[in-house]
Amino acid sequence: LQGTPSRTRTPDPPERRTRPNLLRHHAPLARISLLGADTRATSSEVVADKMCAKIHYIAPNIYCCGAGTAADTEKTTELLASNLSIFSLNSGRNPRVVMAAQIVQDMLFRYHGQIGANLILGGVDCAGGHLYTIGPYGDMDKVPYLAMGSGDLAAMAILEDGFKPNMELESAKKLVRDAIHSGIMSDLGSGNNVDICVITRQGVDYIRPYEESVYKDKRERRYKYKAGTSAVLTERVIPLEVVEETVQSMDTA
Template sequence: MNLITKTGTTIVGLKYKGGVVLCADTRSTSGPIVADKNCSKIHKITENIYSCGAGTAADTRRVCRMAGKEANLFKSKYNRTPRLTHCIATMVQHLHNYGGHISAALVVGGFDDKGCHLYEVHPHGSSMEVSFTAMGSGSLAAIAMLENGYREMDKEEAIALGASAIEAGILNDLYSGSNIDVCVITTGGVEYLRNYKVVGMRNNIPSLSYPLSSVKILKEDVFKYVEEI
């Protein structure tokens, strides 16, 4: 039986003075198997709105792509950029209609004419605007780091806190792992830091060399063989 590929996931979002930081790990799993060590869980919705996804990989991508297409239709029809709340309403209505059967938990961040915003969207269709949040299988460790370290911050401090929260999730959750991706969204643009940090890399591992005498030979046999060309 083919197992569904899931992102496993630790995803984090936090606001700071001047913007929003989204962070995610890069491991996706299929049952007990690591399907992809470096998948991207930060999805573009519009030029100024991005989303992190936890749950089933196909569902998270599909919901984000649907919200992006709806935003493009809105812009074409009304000749203005949709607010972030419009994208949230699109996601919430779609997820609510399916009663939680779409496995997509999302952290959505961005800016519009009302300023910078950060929302968490749950698979059943509920949403809430927050200052910081963590979702996914490693969210318990991540939210502990955020609650302990969140304060008035600048950009670099926000990135460091978000990365440390993801690292805590990776180290305490088998379904999260590999690298940390960071996306910084401000009124001046978007900075996407792919593979910002590698977690758990083993360095200076000595190569193993076994002497021939370490293997006991129980039997020797000599035989002829024909080499085919």
């Protein structure tokens, strides 16, 4: 979300947390950047990871949400973070958000969509809060708010309905939480917890988890049956002869 904080009440700087750091959402206020994501990673119809971190560190003032192929989004953001850390060491200052967006845009454009990374890049610099969306083909746009991922249609509906230019920080957090929850309820590929990252000039507040899932399946009964529950009608044992046995050692170094 992007706008100007209300002048009637200035929110206190968020407490810096030391906790380690897809519906993917971003909500920057004029001087604040707010990112949110779910924590479910899937492999086809199988839930591969229930605590996948989809908000990636780029720089002290920039974070990035990723949707698409998990390996591509992680390695792309790691490469971007490495390049920007070299810039910071040489210049002695934090990078601009538009600089990070242009670097990753140029890299993705060269691969013509072969890297399945849909990114939402958000951060705060000397010019305020910024939000950029970068597609796998190198297309880039600057937007006030955005949702990406398999549950983005339901999430975008909540963002479009509740977004206001002059939102309080807590209201923006609730809006992002509601958008992610809407995507979770409407999409099997999204789920589990809600993570939120608040970026200001004073620092970063990475809340993981911001909210644990309220939609969890409970097993109603045990599916371990007693021996003899299913009757054995016939039994046939076929002996197998080992013709050749080969043992190969695997290098684990």
